[in-house]
Amino acid sequence: MPATELSPLGDVLDAWQLAIDAHQPERVAALFTEDAVFQGLRPFSVGRPGVATYYAGQPAGMTVTYRLLETRRLAGDVLLGWATADFTFAGPERAPVPVNLTVVLRRTADGWRIAHYHASPRIE
Template sequence: MAVDDRRDHRRAATPQRSGPRRRRRPTSGAAAHETVLRDVMDQWKSAVDAHEPETVAALFTEDAAFQGPHPYSVGRPGVAAYYDSQPIGLTAEYRALETRSLPPTAGTSSTTR
């Protein structure tokens, strides 16, 4: 009786997962935008959880309009001040319910010189 050792070897080399499988990262179109969003949101969550207000603020644009429970602010210093005022031990959670792509011209100036 012959045994195919190669097949047994491949099966043994493939790790078996217990628990839920992780989703593969999408790589094109709208799925790629979702990947970028999740990467940024994961960075935000990590910085909030670690109470690193400057790191959180660096994820925002320099002219970000930010409105938390504190007064409205514009710019990264206001974002950092808000997150610095949060209690140590605060953790963040998020869930993306929907993503949308802006048209290529969105956010650009329409004026020419």
């Protein structure tokens, strides 16, 4: 499938990265659907408030880089993406956290939003 058809995945993940790097949890949460299923590395939540709480609990100075590995169009308004992500922290006292990331995007009236997010530790 041509990359341009799946560019919303990169656009949303770029915005996710910028909001995390700026430590703006409400901005991160706005990238998710109202009923998003969110599974970070701690207990899961449903909805934007859980996403905002999760990212508000992350330390200032945490940043993320990602690499989109696979993409699929599941339906006209649904996209699947699989990526690697590396969360890094200010200062040497905390090691980076490498994860595998799966997201499902759904087109809404507000544009493409993350409807499902699952992170799991990446074994290297």
